[in-house]
Every structure is written in C-alpha cells, then in structure tokens.
Amino acid sequence: MTRQDVIQEIKTVIFNCFPDMEGQELTEDTVINTETAIDSMGFVLVICKLEALFDIKIPERQWAKLSTLGDVADAIMKRLPKA
C-alpha cells in the first residue's frame, strides 16, 4: 500500500466519522485541530477506526505528536507490514 493509498483511506475514515466535512479539501499538510471540525475526542475516534482498518496499534503516547494528516499517514506507514 502506498502513502497516497493510506492518505486516501484516512480521508474516507474522516468523512465517515464526520459527514459534515464531506467535500472539504484535506491534504497532507492539513492541521487536524485548526483546519477541521475534529476535536480531541473526534481524533480518538478517527485513530481507533484507522487502527482497526489497518490492524495496527499506534501507542497512545504518540497520538499527541500527530498534528497533520501527513503525520497520521507516517504513523500508519511505519507500522504496516513490509511488502
């Protein structure tokens, strides 16, 4: 799975969790807190859904460091099994 595929999956999860955001442009540089309607609890929901989707676990201590969509993608890529 490529990084672009991962980013696309993140967007899909976000739009599923927050249907009001459907259509909003999200890029790697989108800052989750300031540029989306996702609050800290919403972020927990998104991460949990992504963990289930990719069958990975991102340690909770790392969550605080994930500020942008690209950060989330990096954290997922790092934990995906190598092809």
Added chain:
Amino acid sequence: MRFDHFEDMLRHWAETTPDAPALRYGARTVSFSQLFETVQQRAALLRKSHKTCLGLLSDGSLDCVTELFAANIAGMQIVMLDENAPSVLLRQLIQYTDVDLLWGDEDLVEELSPALTQGVENGSGKILFFTSGTTERAKAVILTDHSLCQSAWNGSAKLPLAPEDTLLCLLPLGHVFGFVCGLLWGLSCCACVALGRGARHYIDDCAYYKPTTISVVPLLLGFLMKQKLLNQELKLILVGAGDCPPALLEAAAAMGIRVSFGYGLTETSSGVAISVKGDPYAMEICPDDTITLAEDGEILIEAPTCMMQGYYKRPESTAEVLINGVFHTGDLGRFDEEGKLHITGRKKDILVLSDGTKIFLPEYEAAIAKALGTNEIAVILQNNKPLLIYSGEANEQDLNKALLPLMTELPRGQRLGGIRIIEEPLPRTATGKIKRWELQQKG
C-alpha cells in the same frame, strides 16, 4: 463511609467484605481482600527501597492503582504525572517536585530517570496534583490521602453508591476529579470500580464493563452520547470539571439517566457542590464546605477537611488565593432562592475547556505571539475550543505553519480549534488591554 486514610478504607472493606469486587481492569478482577494484601506487600517493598517521592506516570491500570495505594501506605510523597505529557515538561516537573522514584511505562521511566532527584523530607501522606494549566504556570497542588478521603465522603454524602454499583473510571487519575469521582467515590462506598482501559477504549468500555455510574467531563459525555456508546445499565452520570451545554444534560436525562453536575477545584480536593435532583445546574453545597460570594460575585470556599495544604514550593502563589483559610476561586457564581449555587462565569483570564483542562490566557497568548512574531492576537473560546483572532497580513496557511511546533507540544484539547483573520486592529481598552468580551460577543 468516612475514612481518614486510604489504608483505613482498604483495611475496612477487606475485613468486612473481603470477597466483594474492588477493582476491575479488563479481564482482571480483584476483591478488597486481594487488593489490600497486594498493596501491603508492595508497600513493604517500597519501604525497603528508602525512596521518598514516587512520580506516578499514571496509565490508570490496576497495577498503577495498586502502586499508588502502596506508596501512600509506605509513607511516600506521590506526584501524579501525565504519561502523555512531553518529556521535556515531565523532566521539569520531576525536578520541581523532588521525585526520586518513577513508576510507569518502562521505556519512559528509563528516558526520564536522569532527571530524578534526591527525594524529599516529610512527604508522607502528600499527593501532588497539577493544576490543569499549560507549561510554566503548572503548579503542583499539595493534597493528602486524608483530604481526598474527605472529599470522597463529601460527595458520597450527597450521591451515595451501593455495593452493587459499578463505577466506570474513564478519566485520568492525574486529574483530581477523575481520582476522587472516578476511583475513591466508588471504593469508599464499597462499590466496584472498573478502570478504563485508556483512550483507545472510550468507544467500548461502557459496553464492556456495563457500569451503573460514570464520571465524565463534558467533552467525553458529548462523545459517548453522539456515538451512542452509553450502556443500558447506566443509571447515573456525574459531570464535572467544565462547562456543559444544557442540551447534553437534557439528552442524557431523556434517556432515563440521572445526571448530576459537580463543581470543585484541584485546590479543594475536587467537588464542593453537587446537583442532586431537579435542575442539574443548581448545586447543593457539600456537608464539609462553606461557600460565600464576594461583592463582585467571586466564589469563596471554606473547606477545612478538603482544602489543599498549598502550592508546592510556591508560598506566594498560595498566599494569593488562600487567605485566612478561604480559597478565592476566580469563578463567579450566584445563589438561587433555595440557596443552591449556580456558576456564572470566570473572573480570571482563564478558559475552562470541556475536557476539564484550563488555558491560562496570558501565557498561552504570549507563546502564540512569540511564535507569530506579533502581539496583534487574542484567544477566545468558541464552540468550547480556543479560537485565535489574528490581525495582520499573514494568511491562515502561514499562521498554521508557524504555530505547528507550539501546537504539537500542547495537549490536543488545548490546541487552537480555529483561526480568524481580521483586517481591523484588535479592540483594546485605554490601557492597551484587549477587550476580550467584545471579541467574544462578536463570536
């Protein structure tokens, strides 16, 4: 029941109801007798270590709670640390509070160990909680197992739990509301406390443990309700540590769940007033406490059994707020005709967020101003999130980029929830202070 110390509480239930479940954590359940025995054994080992101050990098687990009680019984000072806080801040806090032993995630303990100190004298019984501020202003509040036990009794006198109840503890134990109302409240009533399995399990802890009671902050309640995560066995929700929209409380009540609202501060070992029936915002004063209002409406609290000893190593800060045994809260309130307390606002430059944390605006705004290189900024609360108002030439993308390192260092709930760029200068008073209320009114 009213207990003087943690040890008295654990011993009492171990002797009178030895087989009753005390704590659950995932598939593990321990009875009061098992808990007391384990705690005593661990306390004996800690005594032999000759360490004096335990920094607890709390993960809310069964082992964490056991360590906490054991260290207290062993006569150690305990410092409640947030394991998710940035390492640089944790190192500062360890040194500030004289920690000489750490408990927590092995890797984190190893990383932080070089910051350990020589320990402390006369720390016995003390438990230090940090005010939910940001960085430099974070102060350690000196509470004791005695004040915390009294606080738990104070709350349970108004809202008793039964031994058949299960209290789900979802909040961090490093937050005094989570500690007292998520843990001690249940144990002091001989109810079973189900320990939440971390933020990852917010989505399934209610279904897993089937609690009858939960204590939550407004943000978490909103999340649980929106995602329809509350279980049908739930009878009582205690909401505290932040402003809660009426719609949320009404929606919970409409589900047949009793909702109570609590008001208190870290400095008073948690709750001093609580709503029991009827209007959830109309709160009765807890039995050990006396609340009066200053001329300007500021809430003043006398809580002889629950009051903090002071801020750790900050006597000047203590003297500013604790005057002749009366705590000046900085909150504004009023009493209704029945003598019940209503919270009406804040006097200090503090934003109280719905996740129970606080932002000290002068410090927060100074950090943002430094990151952006301009003083033409202000922060207000909008939709329970901090909103940056910026007057200047930069665009939102550039502002976000400049603020990213600062925001990443902050707890997620305290990060900016949005940016508004305005063309006109910020409204200021004749003395140059920002007219925050004017910005807030504009929304």
